[in-house]
Amino acid sequence: MSNFLHFIVTLVVMLSCSLLNPTLTAQAASSSTTVYEQRIIHSPDGIGKYYMGREIAKVMGYTGAGWLERPSREEQEQPSKIVSVLNLKPNDVVADIGAGTGYLSFRIAPLLITGRVLAVDVQPEMLEIIELFKHEKNITNVEPVLATLTDPNLPDESIDFALMVDAYHELEYPQEVMQKIVKALKPGGKVVLVEYRGENPFIAIKRLHKMTQKQVRKEMQAVGLVWRETKNLLPRQHLIVFEKPYLPNS
Numbered sequence: 001m002s003n004f005l006h007f008i009v010t011l012v013v014m015l016s017c018s019l020l021n022p023t024l025t026a027q028a029a030s031s032s033t034t035v036y037e038q039r040i041i042h043s044p045d046g047i048g049k050y051y052m053g054r055e056i057a058k059v060m061g062y063t064g065a066g067w068l069e070r071p072s073r074e075e076q077e078q079p080s081k082i083v084s085v086l087n088l089k090p091n092d093v094v095a096d097i098g099a100g101t102g103y104l105s106f107r108i109a110p111l112l113i114t115g116r117v118l119a120v121d122v123q124p125e126m127l128e129i130i131e132l133f134k135h136e137k138n139i140t141n142v143e144p145v146l147a148t149l150t151d152p153n154l155p156d157e158s159i160d161f162a163l164m165v166d167a168y169h170e171l172e173y174p175q176e177v178m179q180k181i182v183k184a185l186k187p188g189g190k191v192v193l194v195e196y197r198g199e200n201p202f203i204a205i206k207r208l209h210k211m212t213q214k215q216v217r218k219e220m221q222a223v224g225l226v227w228r229e230t231k232n233l234l235p236r237q238h239l240i241v242f243e244k245p246y247l248p249n250s
């Protein structure tokens, strides 16, 4: 059989297997050491990579910056409520993970008299926008931090809060990133996740850009975070709070 014919036959077999049993194909395709599965047939909005049963969404590119800054956002999503519910202390260090244009960072920074916001993102173009806004708004305590796909690049035990607004569902390596965030949190530090409510089919957001509370809690538990509370104060999003537990002798 020619190489080309062999390739076509293999492709047909793989596709028919995945149509019959996508999970089986995914497991076969994934290495035994990884926590992720790669599937051939998947949502056009996702990257075909699954973590704990959830397909990871495609990253929102920097060309979507205008959407993050849209004037109707406050009315639609009431993000100022997120800021007020954090109960920040003036000297807190807050990491805004997946900061985008810094929409949340610049609303938090004025509350931190001696503290600061680390605005973390993987897209250098987003960090350039944050630099621009820093000068325009004359805010000095927002520090852009360039992350890699697996590492937010934060020093150990240096942050009081990790805030992730509409960002967690698109992390390509959620387990690695969350493990690094847990290391970067001070004991007793908090992770605050804001995600569109996946339980509600009437919330007009693509499925992979929403998360159920059950799924979020499962994924946070997997990295040793303890659920503290879920606040139902936002019109379309969950706000879920987790804590890094104190070790017995810390």
Ligand SMILES: C[S@@+](CC[C@H](N)C(=O)[O-])C[C@H]1O[C@@H](n2cnc3c(N)ncnc32)[C@H](O)[C@@H]1O
Pocket (backbone or CB within 6 Å): 059, 060, 068, 097, 098, 099, 100, 101, 102, 103, 104, 120, 121, 122, 123, 126, 147, 148, 149, 150, 151, 152, 164, 165, 166, 167, 170, 171, 172, 173, 177
């Ligand atoms: C939908 S935007 C949300 C931005 C911002 N939190 C907001 O609500 O305005 C998600 C952001 O997460 C960033 N992101 C994706 N993967 C990341 C990672 N591994 N580490 C840091 N940022 C990441 C993307 O570049 C994008 O800017």
